[in-house]
Amino acid sequence: MTVELEVDGLSVELAGRAIVERVSLRAGTGTVVGLVGPNGSGKSTVLRCVYRALRPRAGVVRVGGADLGPMSARESARLVAALTQNSSGELDFTVAEVVALGRSPHLRGNSPLSAREVALCDRAMGQVGVAHLAHRSVLSLSGGERQRVLIARALAQEPAVLVLDEPTNHLDVRHQVDLLRLLRNSGLTVLVVLHDLNLAAAACDQLCVLSHGALVASGTPAEVLTEDLLRDVFGVRASVVEHPLDGVPQILYTLTDHVEGEDAR
């Protein structure tokens, strides 16, 4: 089951300060939508409302047309899985145990996993390439391995929507690319916060740009990632070029203050 994710007029206040103001965005069925913006622009806050760690002051989050607001935490966790930041825990569970916790919103009390659910967890571990680590302690894994274990847990949750908060943090290039390819191929509706704009451009069908808690642009990467936007929102000078292999927009940043041949502008 894969459905559409809709964030409608979301406003969040923390300690009396407006963090996010009337943000609306849409992730079509099975698409990957990237949420980008400078530090402190409210990306994580929007995400936290989607996985219900935060209650918005106003606005609704809908999954497949159903409002998450009145649902119990368990009900919404069956629809939305999340990969949060700093979420690896401190107890030495085995990898298989961590992945099995993805089933908890579907299970009552301590009831054990069914054979189907065990197979589902095994498949999830296989999908992200951690099956061989199943009996290892999560605390003994590298950062990249841990991240993949948590993605397996999210997949085992069988959600309709997957949200991820900077999932490529601490990953080397190959694992970053692998992870984003996995998201694209998962068939799920994905909302992902990314810092690396080039990866975002390559991986996402749509990009939404947040600045100071408000949505300032959205559309395909080619529509959104312009030199003007990079200057105005991110405060950097850069050229946007087409990738020679697949034609997605890629950004070339420059550190120099004065660029040759730019005087005419």
Next chain:
Amino acid sequence: MIAAATAFLVVALLVSVLAAISLGSAVIPFSATARFLWAALTGGTISVEEVTQYQIVWQVRTPRVVLAAVVGAGLSAVGVAVQAMVRNALADPFILGVSSGASVGAVSVTVFGGLAGFGVYAVSVGAFAGALVASALVYLAARSANGVTPLRLVLTGVALAFGFEALMSVIVYFAPDSEATSTVLYWTMGSFGAATWGSLPVVTAVVVLAVVALRWTARGLDVLSFGDESAASLGVDADRLRGRLFVITAVATGAMVATSGAIGFVGLVVPHLVRIVVGAGHARVLVIAPLFGAVFVVWVDLVSRVVVAPRELPLGVITALVGVPVFITLMRRRGYLFGGR
């Protein structure tokens, strides 16, 4: 493997209880102990010359050993829950101000009187009330708009514990007699010496209910140990679960402290020992830890009353003497990683 370990520990517990009832400053043969217990439980008869031994077995040692088992089980299970609840490896059942609150309650009753309606249990009731008041204060002081975060809970507990201890010192300092001092000593060191059949049922019922309730929340504890954000995404309302855990652990710890004082170390170390052996999953830990804790404390209590008999060593001395080396050895050998690298 867990089923086998459980069965082994149940047998070990029964044997330990029997051994602890037989042994002591006066050694009573196992066969006689078993016969006396059987007679007591079934209303059988014993001969006149056995009455003294029967009294030792049934009136003195049995309640004491049963209390040791109950408190050992309770402290271990509560320790597991508190460590998961506040996500801190150094947490134990007393970190939330319960023990110092209980001491204030007990000392207040000793010095100022009151609660006379409870007769010989007045001091215990005072300790229990003190423990609950202290817990409630810690919880309310730690509470903010975003709920109760683990670190705030720990810090508030530690801070208020200092406050309660200061209050207790003031009461003892100005107390007219030395009874207050011995009450304080009793409550801070812990002992099963005051166990009677009358005080046993309440604490046993509370501990059994608490262990069952915690075991029933095992998966919730697993999820909670990954932090509030993860918990939310897995369908667990961390704040609400923490509130429920707080009530369970505070009431259980309060009941235990009221009957036997603050027995340290058990609630801190048994959870770690058990996790090192059976892994972190709370469904397993919350079966093995109470059983192991019960066996451990029964033996600790036995050792405390035989090594320098007829005097008794404080329980904390034995728990530390046995527990510290075992704990450090296991931790080093198994590469235990609570708290990451």
